[in-house]
Amino acid sequence: MVSLSRRARLFLQPCRADMLFNSFSFILLFLPITALGYFVLARRSQELAAGWLAAASLFFYGWWSVEYIPLLLASIVVNYLAGGRIGHSEGPAKLRWLALAVSANLLLLGYFKYADFFISGANALGGTDWPLWHVVLPIGISFYTFTQIAFLVDTYQGKVKEYRFVHYLLFITYFPHLIAGPVLHHAEMMPQFERKESYRLSAANVAIGLSIFAIGLAKKVLIADNLSPHANVFFNQSDPQGLLVAWGGVLAYAFQLYFDFSGYSDMAIGISRIFGIRLPLNFDSPYKSVNIIEFWRRWHMTLSRFLRDYLYIPLGGGRRGNVRRYLNLMLTMLLGGLWHGAGWNFAVWGMLHGAYLMINHAWAALAARLRLPTGARWWRLASVALTFAAVCFAWVFFRATDFSRAVTIVGAMCGSDGIGLPESLAAHLRALRPLLDKLGVTFYVGGGTRFVQTWLWVLVAAAICFTMPNTQQIMRRFEPALDFHAAASGTPALPVVPLAWLPNRRWAVLVSVLMLACLLSLGRPAEFLYFQF
Amino acid sequence: MGEDRSYAGFIKWMAVSLLAGILLTVLFVVVVDPYCLFRLVDIAGVNAVKPRPDHYQSEIKLAGARALRPALVLMGNSRVDVGIDPDSPLLGAATRSAYNLAIPGTGVGTSREQFDQLRSSGAAPATMLLGVDFFDFLLNPDGADAPPKPPPGWLAGQRWKIDTLFSLDALLDAVKTLRIQRDPDAGTMTARGFNPLFDYLRFAREDGYHSIFRQRALENARNFSLAPHGIVRTGGDSSPEWRDLGALLDAAASERTDVHLVVYPYHAQLMAMMEQAGLWPVFEQWKLRLLREIARLNVAHPQARIVLWDFSGYGALQCEAIPAKGDLVNGTRWYWESGHFKSALGERMLERLFGAAPAAPAEFGFRLDAANADENRARIGRERQACLAAEPAMFREAAAMVADFQVRQAKNGVAGR
Numbered sequence: 001m002v003s004l005s006r007r008a009r010l011f012l013q014p015c016r017a018d019m020l021f022n023s024f025s026f027i028l029l030f031l032p033i034t035a036l037g038y039f040v041l042a043r044r045s046q047e048l049a050a051g052w053l054a055a056a057s058l059f060f061y062g063w064w065s066v067e068y069i070p071l072l073l074a075s076i077v078v079n080y081l082a083g084g085r086i087g088h089s090e091g092p093a094k095l096r097w098l099a100l101a102v103s104a105n106l107l108l109l110g111y112f113k114y115a116d117f118f119i120s121g122a123n124a125l126g127g128t129d130w131p132l133w134h135v136v137l138p139i140g141i142s143f144y145t146f147t148q149i150a151f152l153v154d155t156y157q158g159k160v161k162e163y164r165f166v167h168y169l170l171f172i173t174y175f176p177h178l179i180a181g182p183v184l185h186h187a188e189m190m191p192q193f194e195r196k197e198s199y200r201l202s203a204a205n206v207a208i209g210l211s212i213f214a215i216g217l218a219k220k221v222l223i224a225d226n227l228s229p230h231a232n233v234f235f236n237q238s239d240p241q242g243l244l245v246a247w248g249g250v251l252a253y254a255f256q257l258y259f260d261f262s263g264y265s266d267m268a269i270g271i272s273r274i275f276g277i278r279l280p281l282n283f284d285s286p287y288k289s290v291n292i293i294e295f296w297r298r299w300h301m302t303l304s305r306f307l308r309d310y311l312y313i314p315l316g317g318g319r320r321g322n323v324r325r326y327l328n329l330m331l332t333m334l335l336g337g338l339w340h341g342a343g344w345n346f347a348v349w350g351m352l353h354g355a356y357l358m359i360n361h362a363w364a365a366l367a368a369r370l371r372l373p374t375g376a377r378w379w380r381l382a383s384v385a386l387t388f389a390a391v392c393f394a395w396v397f398f399r400a401t402d403f404s405r406a407v408t409i410v411g412a413m414c415g416s417d418g419i420g421l422p423e424s425l426a427a428h429l430r431a432l433r434p435l436l437d438k439l440g441v442t443f444y445v446g447g448g449t450r451f452v453q454t455w456l457w458v459l460v461a462a463a464i465c466f467t468m469p470n471t472q473q474i475m476r477r478f479e480p481a482l483d484f485h486a487a488a489s490g491t492p493a494l495p496v497v498p499l500a501w502l503p504n505r506r507w508a509v510l511v512s513v514l515m516l517a518c519l520l521s522l523g524r525p526a527e528f529l530y531f532q533f
Numbered sequence: 534m535g536e537d538r539s540y541a542g543f544i545k546w547m548a549v550s551l552l553a554g555i556l557l558t559v560l561f562v563v564v565v566d567p568y569c570l571f572r573l574v575d576i577a578g579v580n581a582v583k584p585r586p587d588h589y590q591s592e593i594k595l596a597g598a599r600a601l602r603p604a605l606v607l608m609g610n611s612r613v614d615v616g617i618d619p620d621s622p623l624l625g626a627a628t629r630s631a632y633n634l635a636i637p638g639t640g641v642g643t644s645r646e647q648f649d650q651l652r653s654s655g656a657a658p659a660t661m662l663l664g665v666d667f668f669d670f671l672l673n674p675d676g677a678d679a680p681p682k683p684p685p686g687w688l689a690g691q692r693w694k695i696d697t698l699f700s701l702d703a704l705l706d707a708v709k710t711l712r713i714q715r716d717p718d719a720g721t722m723t724a725r726g727f728n729p730l731f732d733y734l735r736f737a738r739e740d741g742y743h744s745i746f747r748q749r750a751l752e753n754a755r756n757f758s759l760a761p762h763g764i765v766r767t768g769g770d771s772s773p774e775w776r777d778l779g780a781l782l783d784a785a786a787s788e789r790t791d792v793h794l795v796v797y798p799y800h801a802q803l804m805a806m807m808e809q810a811g812l813w814p815v816f817e818q819w820k821l822r823l824l825r826e827i828a829r830l831n832v833a834h835p836q837a838r839i840v841l842w843d844f845s846g847y848g849a850l851q852c853e854a855i856p857a858k859g860d861l862v863n864g865t866r867w868y869w870e871s872g873h874f875k876s877a878l879g880e881r882m883l884e885r886l887f888g889a890a891p892a893a894p895a896e897f898g899f900r901l902d903a904a905n906a907d908e909n910r911a912r913i914g915r916e917r918q919a920c921l922a923a924e925p926a927m928f929r930e931a932a933a934m935v936a937d938f939q940v941r942q943a944k945n946g947v948a949g950r
Contacts, residue, residue, distance in 0.1 A: 203537050203543075203544060210547070423740065424740055427739055445744060446748040446751065446752075503543040504539070508545075509546065512546075512551040512554060516551055517701070521700070523696040523701070
């Protein structure tokens with residue numbers, strides 16, 4: 001018996017890491033089996049179907065890290081019980097229970113995510129030599145801890161009405177969001193787990209869900225994964241080689257991150273829709289934002305919502321004057337940065353965005369007082385360019401391996417290393433040579449193919465990002481997400497190609513071609529960037 | 534109800550067109566056969582010339598070798614992959630069916646795995662030419678060995694078969710196959726696993742050989758400067774690379790496979806950089822260690838037939854002049870760049886190994902044994918004097934590139950990648 005199980009493990013072991021949304025094992029096995037079991041059981045009992053989906057979600061999580069299932073379950077049970085205590089207590093006891101439960105969550109996250117960060121910080125400041133603990137970060141802990149803190153606070157505020165354990169278990173473990181979000185609100189999910197329609201197989205949900213999933217998968221495997229080697233090579237090499245190489249590498253990363261994470265979010269929304277459950281939006285073309293305030297309303301929207309509702313507003317928000325508002329913004333963004341990882345680079349990235357937001361608020365007030373033409377098309381276009389550039393500068397600190405390297409890259413982006421081009425391009429640029437010489441362009445040996453490919457992929461990604469509608473805009477006629485409002489983004493600064501999905505043959509063939517291209521690219525599934533947070 | 538029908542129709546159409554797309558793709562790849570795995574259609578001008586695969590090269594080559602069951606296999610890294618042509622008339626004359634199993638970027642471990650696979654399928658060759666690369670053996674004596682990788686499971690072992698049939702790479706390579714039939718500069722792989730590196734011809738034409746040599750030299754300056762200076766771990770007097778070599782030689786002896794162990798003919802520029810980086814004494818130790826390994830093998834397997842050929846040195850061939858900067862007219866005869874020799878030089882090596890009357894200079898390819906190690910050192914010393922006199926600028930530039938990197942490294946604190 002032992003040898004059989006060992007053989008079975010050996011047979012399957014190399015596929016364990018493959019349980020990604022963008023893997024054959026997920027698309028061809030896990031998803032169909034889970035959906036089939038769910039809808040068959042739903043005919044008998046909703047509770048049974050919800051239980052099946054929660055069990056499948058735990059299996060999905062266990063495929064990633066079976067050793068952390070007890071931790072996940074313990075966190076769920078403790079928070080569920082704490083939620084009950086908070087909900088049934090009154091007065092100071094209610095607050096005490098909330099403080100206790102939130103502290104327990106933060107301690108858990110602090111231990112797993114920040115222990116080494118604090119030890120190395122203490123060593124650096126105090127000159128001590130305490131050994132690091134090398135704690136392994138359980139996958140998804142940042143997401144499920146935040147989701148449950150939100151649940152506790154909502155319970156304290158009396159917003160939680162539903163306490164069935166199986167629904168709570170499903171709310172936390174629900175596999176489309178468990179590993180990398182979106183960060184969900186109890187109030188937006190529980191009514192859906194209650195609703196009868198969620199348990200009925202619907203051709204509309206399957207067609208819409210599969211289409212959203214296919215678009216998300218294409219963003220990940222056809223765009224992000226093709227940008228990834230160029231971004232990785234740039235950030236791992238020692239010499240940024242001038243302005244164009246630096247911008248090429250940073251833009252490759254900026255677009256990789258966007259297509260990777262928004263692709264993941266689309267896939268999560270699409271998969272969930274197949275089960276009749278709508279998830280909230282996580283991205284809304286953030287790189288088209290005209291300022292940083294808008295960027296944060298359109299990038300990782302569910303995290304921004306969490307930080308606003310559970311950190312910025314409790315801190316006082318903008319209610320206590322401008323100084324406190326700026327302080328609160330900075331603190332929120334700093335903690336938001338550190339949520340992504342225990343490292344000074346994330347802290348710097350967060351503080352940079354905090355500073356951007358402060359400048360943005362001050363500038364908006366000044367622009368209003370001076371009656372600047374902020375609504376003019378040319379102004380909005382310039383604002384999009386400036387905002388995108390500022391975001392790119394900040395990404396350098398987010399991605400660079402260390403602070404000094406980030407500073408070198410930022411310097412190169414500003415031209416401190418001059419402008420370098422690969423020598424292999426020199427022959428093709430003969431006509432421009434006098435101009436290039438005048439500009440001080442130098443030529444370096446090697447890297448020609450990499451340079452050309454990087455910029456080609458950056459241009460492709462930029463064209464898609466800035467001229468195409470996003471997934472929810474394509475699916476706008478079919479309520480693609482929970483909080484989607486077709487006109488919410490206001491007047492776009494850039495014109496977009498008008499594309500609107502319809503359940504007709506043309507779209508069916510188009511989606512199947514997209515799906516075929518994705519299936520062909522699944523040979524080497526690459527992890528999603530946000531899994532590390 | 535009508536709305537439901539339209540959604541159901543959408544799903545049906547999507548499923549049917551997806552299935553049709555999958556079947557058409559598979560059919561196209563099988564017929565065009567970019568990796569020479571199915572051999573159903575082979576038409577000159579249509580699909581006879583195959584592109585060089587970027588992925589699964591080891592599996593594809595192994596499948597080719599199993600199908601052809603060669604008497605001679607050529608193993609090693611990219612130096613053998615691009616340098617020794619198994620279609621050489623010399624091998625044909627000796628009636629040896631040969632296959633180039635060398636895989637770029639790999640060490641002896643890969644050769645060992647390949648030999649084991651050939652053995653297990655009953656296709657162990659009569660002769661093996663095994664290129665061993667000094668740089669693969671370099672390690673930090675005080676470091677620790679990486680834990681051995683677990684063998685892939687059955688499913689993972691079959692993955693390459695799916696990917697060479699149904700993947701974007703396979704589809705694009707099938708399209709490329711149709712496109713490159715008359716392209717003299719295409720990157721290709723012959724039916725016997727050889728990479729003629731035709732794609733370098735375009736670089737040479739457009740950028741000149743000087744540029745190609747310089748690019749490689751800059752990489753070498755960095756790699757040699759950062760390279761550790763040991764070949765065995767302090768405690769165990771061995772390393773994974775030595776253990777792989779020992780296991781491969783043992784397996785070859787068990788199968789009565791003749792082994793020609795080859796020390797590569799690095800270009801003089803590379804050798805000069807190796808000297809500047811302080812690696813020369815380690816290189817000599819390494820050759821002695823190879824001799825020790827052979828002695829061990831001969832004791833363990835008295836019937837083993839193994840010869841060590843030292844093609845390193847500064848002879849007339851290795852000291853080939855590098856064309857001047859901007860020179861797009863003059864090419865090289867023997868080398869693509871300092872690390873990779875052309876098949877013309879590979880031909881000279883085969884003449885030394887298997888030919889009756891070698892056309893190469895008498896000292897190109899020294900048959901090294903424990904008794905003549907000093908003589909070999911003296912040969913290299915003599916060759917170096919002559920090469921230095923002929924190409925003093927090459928030695929100067931090689932030394933300057935290494936020194937320049939080391940100065941920058943000291944200044945910037947560039948410790949690694």
